[in-house]
Amino acid sequence: MNDFFNKDIISIKDYTRDQLENIFEYTDKMMALDPIKRREICKGKTLSYLFYEPSTRTRLSFESAIASIGGNSLGISDISSSSTQKGESLGDTVKIMSIYSDVLVLRHPLDGSSRFASEISSKPVINAGSGTEEHPTQAIQDLFTIKKEKKKIDGLKIGIVGDLKYGRTVYSLLSGLGNYDVEVHLISPESLRIRSDSIYDIKKKISFTESTDIEEHIDDLDVVYVTRIQKERFPDEEEYLKVKGSYIIGLDLLQKMKDDTIILHPLPRLDEIATDVDKTKNAKYFQQAEYGKYTRAAMLGLILNENGF
Ligand code: NCD
Numbered sequence: 001m002n003d004f005f006n007k008d009i010i011s012i013k014d015y016t017r018d019q020l021e022n023i024f025e026y027t028d029k030m031m032a033l034d035p036i037k038r039r040e041i042c043k044g045k046t047l048s049y050l051f052y053e054p055s056t057r058t059r060l061s062f063e064s065a066i067a068s069i070g071g072n073s074l075g076i077s078d079i080s081s082s083s084t085q086k087g088e089s090l091g092d093t094v095k096i097m098s099i100y101s102d103v104l105v106l107r108h109p110l111d112g113s114s115r116f117a118s119e120i121s122s123k124p125v126i127n128a129g130s131g132t133e134e135h136p137t138q139a140i141q142d143l144f145t146i147k148k149e150k151k152k153i154d155g156l157k158i159g160i161v162g163d164l165k166y167g168r169t170v171y172s173l174l175s176g177l178g179n180y181d182v183e184v185h186l187i188s189p190e191s192l193r194i195r196s197d198s199i200y201d202i203k204k205k206i207s208f209t210e211s212t213d214i215e216e217h218i219d220d221l222d223v224v225y226v227t228r229i230q231k232e233r234f235p236d237e238e239e240y241l242k243v244k245g246s247y248i249i250g251l252d253l254l255q256k257m258k259d260d261t262i263i264l265h266p267l268p269r270l271d272e273i274a275t276d277v278d279k280t281k282n283a284k285y286f287q288q289a290e291y292g293k294y295t296r297a298a299m300l301g302l303i304l305n306e307n308g309f
Helices: 017-032 057-068 090-099 113-120 136-150 168-177 196-205 237-243 285-304
Strands: 046-051 072-076 103-108 125-130 157-161 183-187 207-211 223-226 262-264
Touching: 017 136, 017 285, 046 057, 046 090, 057 072, 057 103, 057 125, 057 285, 072 090, 090 103, 090 113, 103 113, 103 285, 113 125, 125 136, 136 168, 136 223, 136 262, 136 285, 157 168, 168 196, 262 285
Parallel strands: 046 072, 046 103, 103 125, 157 183, 157 223, 183 207, 223 262
Antiparallel strands: none
């Protein structure tokens, strides 16, 4: 039986390096498969999604992933048109969705929401973003992208830039990187520094620095992971306005990087990467979004098939 069969994906902290590598191997296999054979993997299986927050890539990549492996999807992406509007609880909604499907994908503004849902659901739950806490499938996609584009993860110098306080992808990525031998440089405005208590365990596993100055290590980084300032999570708009536009990766900054530095972003991008960077060979964020479809298809294939595929 494969390790992921019939299991939830709630936190990247639940996985060992071997398990992550196993997902990467299955992702490679998924990418190499003939599309017709791929459609046999989850034939007739149903994925349901429940998104209490906006999403483009995560939801659509799950929909596209399940379709590519022969399954189908149903769900709620506009919560205002669901019974939540009438006051139905998250617990009841999850219970119902799990009756109608084989696996449930949830995005919710509260930390702990996916863990809670997994205790109620009769089917595996995949966390597609829980508050400011975690976004494990994004981190798996990010690690896979690094591995594909740099041919390794060990030994890399990785800069993580932007909203390190509220950006959940950052916490999942850091936890995932904790399984590798990497050097991490965290770059953020003072008010958006990493929540130290949330990375207590990671601090023991990887060496990292913190800085407000993006130029400090820029000429030495192999990966620059840029994040959006999470406007919607600021308790006060004034505070957001103070940090808005803090870092902008443009062609000028790109020139200071190594020739083979890759630039990643979980997207959506606002102004933190200038659009003229898109056409450079360093820009890998759209490729990263494409890999997300395959990493998710691989995860679904493993969750829904006892012996993998
Ligand atoms: C991220 C998220 O929802 O945390 N989006 C995504 O899933 N790619 C990042 C963000 O919203 O900035």
